[in-house]
Amino acid sequence: MIKDFLSIEDLSKKEIIEIIDFAKQFKSDDGSFRKEDLFPDKTIANIFCEPSTRTKSSFEIAAKNLGCTVIDFDVASSSIQKGESIYETIDALSLMGVDLCVLRHKDSVIRELAPNMQDIIFINAGEGTISHPTQTLIDLMTIKDYKSSLDNLNILIFGDLDHSRVTTSFCEGISKFSSNNITFSGEPSMCTQYQNSNLGKYEPNLDKAIIDADVIMALRIQHERFETDTSLNLDEYKQSFGLTSERLDLARGDVILMHPGPVNFIEISENVYNSDNTVIREQVANGVAIRMAVLSRFLSS
Structure with missing residues (x-):
């Protein structure tokens, strides 16, 4: 199984259907989401170098629903503003015990980071005009x-x-x-x-x-x-x-x-x-369920 989720091309048709079906299991009939402490020992960092409401919030809610500890990384008040590279930033977080990084960036840096940082999982939360x-x-x-x-x-x-x-x-x-x-x-x-x-x-x-x-x-x-x-x-x-x-x-x-x-x-x-x-509102709700399924899959790999 692949370590990181960088592109939809990483998944086969069968795997896409499996994730969709898995996501449905996290939704209740009343529209709420199941909360299960499946990964209480995992720490996730949300690093969004571009603005986001739905993607960032749904990843955070999804991770907390799964019992994860979530770091809402504030780029504006971080050492990135002092010239620290995104690599150094994520490497430091990895050394502190972060298991998975949800990354949004205007450039394709995730493609360079993922293969060179084997101790942390990367999930692509938006990559310039290239991939989501x-x-x-x-x-x-x-x-x-x-x-x-x-x-x-x-x-x-x-x-x-x-x-x-x-x-x-x-x-x-x-x-x-x-x-x-x-x-x-x-x-x-x-x-x-x-x-x-x-x-x-x-x-x-x-x-x-x-x-x-x-x-x-x-x-x-x-x-x-x-x-x-x-x-x-x-x-x-x-x-x-x-x-x-x-x-x-x-x-x-x-x-x-x-x-x-x-x-x-x-x-x-x-x-x-x-x-x-x-x-459109159904898409927003499905965002939490899909991201619960994605996090579960890659945290279990």
């Missing part, structure tokens, strides 16, 4: 909750695709399943990597892209990742690429709408957010 494997597991679990199968689906992913690590990981994950048709849509300047992709087709007209969709994934504009200022007119953007109730009606009646958050009501309207087709 636990979010993909959450998304696949949510789809499976509503569609029963992860095969033979029409999936639309729209928004700022180029700057989204969610897009990359999700495509890697869903590609392990059969006969799914993926359509990409969004402002062309934000979808350059997906206009001629073998992962799916690109349709710049959202009204056309949404027709007969079973699953829709909306993604926010990630202004913090733009290398240069953009003169984007938000009103024009919403008119062309905002999901309204009228547009949602073009999809299949039982379509589900997902969004990894945060939702800012640019890519989707408030009416759509509050519609029966939206499963």
